[in-house]
Amino acid sequence: MTIRSPRPRAAVRVTTERHVVPAGDPLAVYLALRERYGPDQVYLLESPAGPADDCRHAYVGFGELLSVSVEGEDVTVGGIPALRDLARERAARAEGLEEILRAVHQLVDGPRETDRFSFGFLAFLGYDAARHFERLPYLIESGDPLPDACLVLHRGLVRFDLRGGETELLLHRGDCWPDDPADELMTLLAGSAARGVAGPGPDLPPPLAVSDDIDRPDYHDTVDRCLEHIAAGDIYQVQIGHQVTIDSAADPVEVYRRLRERNPSPYMSMAPLVGRTLISASPELFVRVEGGTATMRPIAGTAPRAAGGAGDEEIGERLRSDPKEIAEHIMLVDLCRNDIGRICEPDTLRVTDTMSVEAYSHVLHLVSSVEGAVRAGLDSYAVLAALFPAGTMTGAPKIRAMEIIESMEHSRRGLYAGAFGLIGLGGYVDLALCIRSLVHDDGRYTARASAGVVADSRADREWRETLAKLSATYWAVTGEELLS
Secondary structure (H helix, E strand, O other): OOOOOOOOOOOEEOEEEEEEEOOOOHHHHHHHHHHHHOHHHEEEEEOOOOOHHHOOEEEEEEEEEEEEEEEOOEEEEEEOHHHHHHHHHHHHHOOHHHHHHHHHHOOEEOOOOOOOOOOEEEEEEOHHHHHHOOOOOOOOOOOOOOOOEEEEEEEEEEEEEOOOOOEEEEEEEOOOOOOOOHHHHHHHHHHHHHHOOOOOOOOOOOOOEEEEOOOHHHHHHHHHHHHHHHHOOOOOEEEEEEEEEEEOOOOHHHHHHHHHHHOOOOEEEEEEEOOEEEEEEEOOEEEEEEOOEEEEOOEEEEEEOOHHHOOHHHHHHHHHHOHHHHHHHHHHHHHHHHHHHOOEOHHHOEEEEEEEEEEOOOEEEEEEEEEEEEOOOOOHHHHHHHHOOOHHHOEEOHHHHHHHHHHHOOOOOOOOOOEEEEEEOOOOEEEEEOOOEEEEEOOEEEEEEEEEEOOOOOHHHHHHHHHHHHHHHHHHHHOOOOOO
């Protein structure tokens, strides 16, 4: 069974020209294309480390054709005039986020690969996208809001097959935008492959200011109030976090290089988003749909690795036998099964790799895989509407946990706990959770982290868990450690 992709009367027909190019470092390719097209026209998604299933491809997209952002009931459209005008017209006729995104998707018709990305949208879903799918309270004041959702279409892509080793330049041709010069781009890519990326990221200037939206005693009080909700039977688990803001003159590219060196991850990104930059080293898949099969891989359970990886096996066994970690993990896998069961054929739903211990650069995680065949008639946006947000970022039961988060946290989550990645025309979806990430905006970096509070949580342990999760991004900007 193949997932249906929305395909009514497409407005713009797109053909793709493919060229094999020399393999190189995706970051070097990103830097070369960024220099040619500009920083707001190029994105990088790469997987320098992590489990093999999460490290299949790297992508560098360039040349923005269209961007559509949705915030509440407001829709903002940019890009080349022909696509922009069509998008405005179709978005105006659509009702609700799911229909708006579907209408944008239907503007173009082109390559429809189902097992990897070739043409389609760079996608962002902020945490507040959930408000388009569920009725939730709105208690936290909005600061400088990011869109609830954004789709961006590009006319060029460099695709790295990290298993097979082949690298391709894909140029998407359409009647309403100029062709990119293939020969010139191939020369550029050959040069970037030869140069590579020189050395680790440099030392950066000290931060100008650092602030947190909550202090340690208040976070402890918040955890205690969550425990009262758990004791009262309101919830089983809730993710409670905080936001750190860093004013710094550090260059976002150098911050990314430092983060890539310190915390290489399967879902790294350097991507422009409505005047900001997302810099991410996420370890966790939100959802992948390939060949009609949807897969989620919830991570719940974390332990720091020993220096040099010695003792990982012993630490992993302790993690797998910790009653608190087991209870929390099983609870979130059940929540994930419930979510994915809403869009899959019942007899195809299964949990694989239950509580596998996976090694990342600095931590070990407990990970399970939940997968199933997507029901006929459902497209990518129906899948997102059913699954979003991930239960590992809210708690269980999901809606009540989100209501409590809204009453407890001190600033809006923005992109944190949302998702980013790719949505292909043929139904291919590969979205990561937006965690272990920074958003850069005009000299200011923001980062968030949360910890899962369950019945036997201890407040100080949860506080330290949030600091551990913030440590790599904080170090990448400041050069300072959060935990001794």
